[in-house]
Amino acid sequence: DQILSIRERRRARNREGAARSVQQKELVRARWKVAKDAATKHAGKLQANLSRRFSNRNHPENFEILHDLDVQEDSFPLPTNNAGNSSALQLSTGLEGPINRSGLHIPEGGPHNPARLGLEIKGKNSKEKILKEKEIRTDSQIFKYAYAQIEKEKSQERQYENITFSGVVSLATGDEQKKRPLIEVGFKDLTLTLKGKQRCLLKCLTGKIMPGRITAVMGPSGAGKTTLMSALAGKETGCKKSGLVLINGKPESIHSYKKIVGFVPQDDIVHGNLTVEENLRFSAWCRLSTKLPRAEKVLIVERVLMSLGLQEVRDSLVGTVEKRGISGGQRKRVNVGLEMVIEPSLLFLDEPTSGLDSSSSRLLLKALKHEALAGVNICMVVHQPSYALFKMFDDLILLAKGGHMVYHGSVRNVEEYFGGLGINVPERVNPPDHYIDILEGMVEPSPSSSINYKDLPLRWLLHNGYTVPEDMQSRAAELGNPLRSGSESSGSGSELQSFTTEIWQDVRSNVEQRRDHIHHYFLKQKDLADRRTPGIVRQYKYFLGRITKQRLREARLQATDYIILLLAGACLGAITKISDTDFGATGYTYTIIAISLLCQIAALRTFSQDKLQYLRESASGISSLAHFLAKDTVDHFNTLIKPVVFLSMFYFFTNPRSTFIDNYTVLICLVYCVTGMGYAFAIFLNPGPAQLFSVLFPVCLTLIASQSLKNEALKGIAYLCYPKWTLEALVIANARSPLFYAKQVYSKQRRACGSGLTGV
Numbered sequence: 159d160q161i162l163s164i165r166e167r168r169r170a171r172n173r174e175g176a177a178r179s180v181q182q183k184e185l186v187r188a189r190w191k192v193a194k195d196a197a198t199k200h201a202g203k204l205q206a207n208l209s210r211r212f213s214n215r216n217h218p219e220n221f222e223i224l225h226d227l228d229v230q231e232d233s234f235p236l237p238t239n240n241a242g243n244s245s246a247l248q249l250s251t252g253l254e255g256p257i258n259r260s261g262l263h264i265p266e267g268g269p270h271n272p273a274r275l276g277l278e279i280k281g282k283n284s285k286e287k288i289l290k291e292k293e294i295r296t297d298s299q300i301f302k303y304a305y306a307q308i309e310k311e312k313s314q315e316r317q318y319e320n321i322t323f324s325g326v327v328s329l330a331t332g333d334e335q336k337k338r339p340l341i342e343v344g345f346k347d348l349t350l351t352l353k354g355k356q357r358c359l360l361k362c363l364t365g366k367i368m369p370g371r372i373t374a375v376m377g378p379s380g381a382g383k384t385t386l387m388s389a390l391a392g393k394e395t396g397c398k399k400s401g402l403v404l405i406n407g408k409p410e411s412i413h414s415y416k417k418i419v420g421f422v423p424q425d426d427i428v429h430g431n432l433t434v435e436e437n438l439r440f441s442a443w444c445r446l447s448t449k450l451p452r453a454e455k456v457l458i459v460e461r462v463l464m465s466l467g468l469q470e471v472r473d474s475l476v477g478t479v480e481k482r483g484i485s486g487g488q489r490k491r492v493n494v495g496l497e498m499v500i501e502p503s504l505l506f507l508d509e510p511t512s513g514l515d516s517s518s519s520r521l522l523l524k525a526l527k528h529e530a531l532a533g534v535n536i537c538m539v540v541h542q543p544s545y546a547l548f549k550m551f552d553d554l555i556l557l558a559k560g561g562h563m564v565y566h567g568s569v570r571n572v573e574e575y576f577g578g579l580g581i582n583v584p585e586r587v588n589p590p591d592h593y594i595d596i597l598e599g600m601v602e603p604s605p606s607s608s609i610n611y612k613d614l615p616l617r618w619l620l621h622n623g624y625t626v627p628e629d630m631q632s633r634a635a636e637l638g639n640p641l642r643s644g645s646e647s648s649g650s651g652s653e654l655q656s657f658t659t660e661i662w663q664d665v666r667s668n669v670e671q672r673r674d675h676i677h678h679y680f681l682k683q684k685d686l687a688d689r690r691t692p693g694i695v696r697q698y699k700y701f702l703g704r705i706t707k708q709r710l711r712e713a714r715l716q717a718t719d720y721i722i723l724l725l726a727g728a729c730l731g732a733i734t735k736i737s738d739t740d741f742g743a744t745g746y747t748y749t750i751i752a753i754s755l756l757c758q759i760a761a762l763r764t765f766s767q768d769k770l771q772y773l774r775e776s777a778s779g780i781s782s783l784a785h786f787l788a789k790d791t792v793d794h795f796n797t798l799i800k801p802v803v804f805l806s807m808f809y810f811f812t813n814p815r816s817t818f819i820d821n822y823t824v825l826i827c828l829v830y831c832v833t834g835m836g837y838a839f840a841i842f843l844n845p846g847p848a849q850l851f852s853v854l855f856p857v858c859l860t861l862i863a864s865q866s867l868k869n870e871a872l873k874g875i876a877y878l879c880y881p882k883w884t885l886e887a888l889v890i891a892n893a894r895s896p897l898f899y900a901k902q903v904y905s906k907q908r909r910a911c912g913s914g915l916t917g918v
């Protein structure tokens with residue numbers, strides 16, 4: 159831990175140094191810009207005066223102008239010779255081209271020719287970039303580059319605040335503003351029914367979410383907002399999906415784009431024993447393109463840290479339930495940052511603003527707006543946004559209970575649409591709150607008209623001419639509208655079901671969910687994302703670094719494991735007696751139980767502690783194999799050391815006949831075996847059952863193996879049990895030990911001598 163913190167301190171020093179140097183440079187640049195502007199302004203005036211002087215030489219009133227000019231020349235002295243003059247100005251403007259009469263340099267097409275300027279800057283930039291990439295190697299150089307770039311972006315943003323048309327054009331075509339691949343997600347008659355239970359979660363939804371826009375999904379609690387987002391992200395489980403989901407107009411799987419799709423879950427699934435920066439870095443390193451140089455990746459992470467306002471806590475541990483770290487709001491932002499650092503093209507966020515105060519929510523939305531500017535398609539579930547926040551969204555999907563759509567379109571038009579139905583927002587009431595209250599049935603839609611809130615989904619379908627599901631058709635006819643019949647059945651499941659049918663449906667639903675989970679997480683889809691992320695070997699390296707850090711931070715827990723092993727070694731060593739009849743079999747039986755329990759439960763921790771994090775990472779395309787191998791590699795240290803720790807005490811108290819190496823070899827095999835079992839329990843079972851099995855298995859198997867059995871079936875089981883072989887190996891090692899042989903030979907000789915004497 160000490161080594162880690164020293165390393166981090168060094169890195170922080172480098173980073174702070176880089177930030178300081180960039181700030182100083184920025185200050186100098188700002189001063190230089192002011193001076194340059196003043197000089198250019200002055201030179202412009204000078205040029206105008208000179209041209210006036212030459213064109214009006216014969217006019218008597220020019221005396222005044224000349225006098226003015228003299229005074230100005232004094233205050234801003236120019237070199238007298240023409241060559242010097244032009245070179246000085248060329249230096250200051252950085253432009254080449256013909257020199258005009260007054261010695262000022264004017265490029266072809268005028269000084270403000272954007273095409274020329276663009277070309278020159280671009281050429282200069284690419285050359286500079288190549289040079290810089292060669293130069294940037296050390297941490298401090300990388301940070302200097304990142305901060306300089308961020309400052310540049312900031313100043314560009316300030317420029318674009320007062321944006322003109324030409325500004326918009328240059329922003330759109332600019333080399334600096336990198337565009338990402340665009341993903342549009344359309345859905346038509348999307349219906350989701352819970353398998354087994356036949357319960358409808360989403361009903362006949364049609365619409366699309368578009369790149370460069372932020373779409374808010376709102377509605378009352380339980381309306382199906384998360385379900386809709388999961389369905390669009392291809393993460394729905396245990397459901398039957400009908401209708402179409404189109405990616406860029408084609409019926410492709412969203413999983414084919416998983417490398418450029420970010421999904422921010424409702425719960426903050428982040429690594430508590432890593433710092434904020436380490437969390438973001440790991441995500442960026444594993445999921446960004448391999449083509450990006452390290453400096454670019456650092457720049458992306460720094461940009462996200464800055465835009466989410468996390469610089470202050472970048473070196474703080476995120477924290478867990480047991481050990482407090484950063485605040486809840488900051489944790490939420492880290493949760494979002496994990497997906498922002500991968501530069502996604504499509505970003506889903508499930509309630510990212512819940513638990514955030516209004517300024518943090520605005521900061522987050524500003525950061526997301528910035529992402530949308532780069533062409534990212536953002537879709538997020540939000541609860542009760544303030545009016546200011548609501549206005550920051552581009553589009554809105556409003557859902558009613560039962561998974562019906564009530565509105566989908568621009569945020570600007572929502573009041574107009576509901577106004578058309580006679581639903582007006584009262585003064586001083588936040589529009590989204592008012593609509594959600596109506597959909598909850600808490601507020602009357604309109605005091606003047608007789609509109610029922612239950613009819614709002616139907617009205618939306620009719621308004622757009624969408625297919626009306628069968629169960630809504632009679633009501634649609636009542637409303638006096640021509641129908642387009644749909645084929646969906648009501649699926650209300652209102653018929654009474656027997657108890658056994660319900661249980662059967664429950665079991666079926668669970669099985670289907672499991673199958674979908676496996677399908678989502680482990681089945682490979684065609685990759686259409688056009689991004690090459692690091693391979694297994696590189697990811698293994700990143701995982702190794704991360705897991706080593708995590709283990710070092712959990713040193714206290716590891717130390718507790720070792721102390722318990724020492725105690726177990728001492729106790730068992732004290733009670734084990736190596737006699738000539740059983741060679742310490744009883745003591746060894748307890749040893750097997752103790753080591754199996756301790757090592758198996760410790761192995762459980764390896765995979766069950768951060769299972770949610772693992773599932774999130776594996777769903778985003780990070781290699782499960784690299785993850786497993788890295789954890790196993792780090793655990794090898796424990797596997798090799800634990801038997802030594804145990805035997806050190808065991809030997810001290812018992813001093814068995816077998817050698818230390820014999821015992822160590824047998825115990826290391828035992829530890830490998832139980833560690834593997836622990837891994838299997840942790841990976842395939844939930845934490846509760848995994849712990850239960852980890853205790854039951856060693857105890858039951860050892861008891862079976864240590865009994866003299868008559869039952870053939872039990873004998874067969876015992877034959878397959880690892881404790882039987884371990885016990886045999888330990889006892890045989892004792893029985894075959896040289897000391898024991900020596901004793902045997904000695905006692906035989908004594909017996910022989912004794913009988914000889916008797917005979918004599």
Ligand SMILES: Nc1ncnc2c1ncn2[C@@H]1O[C@H](COP(=O)(O)OP(=O)(O)OP(=O)(O)O)[C@@H](O)[C@H]1O
Nearest residue numbers: 352359377378379380381382383384385386395396
């Ligand atoms: N896999 C599932 N199994 C059983 N029920 C489900 C499943 N998925 C969704 N549901 C049900 O669908 C309904 C909608 O759930 P969803 O989480 O989408 O609501 P929500 O609008 O996001 O609610 P909230 O705002 O409270 O988070 C709920 O009643 C939920 O119980």
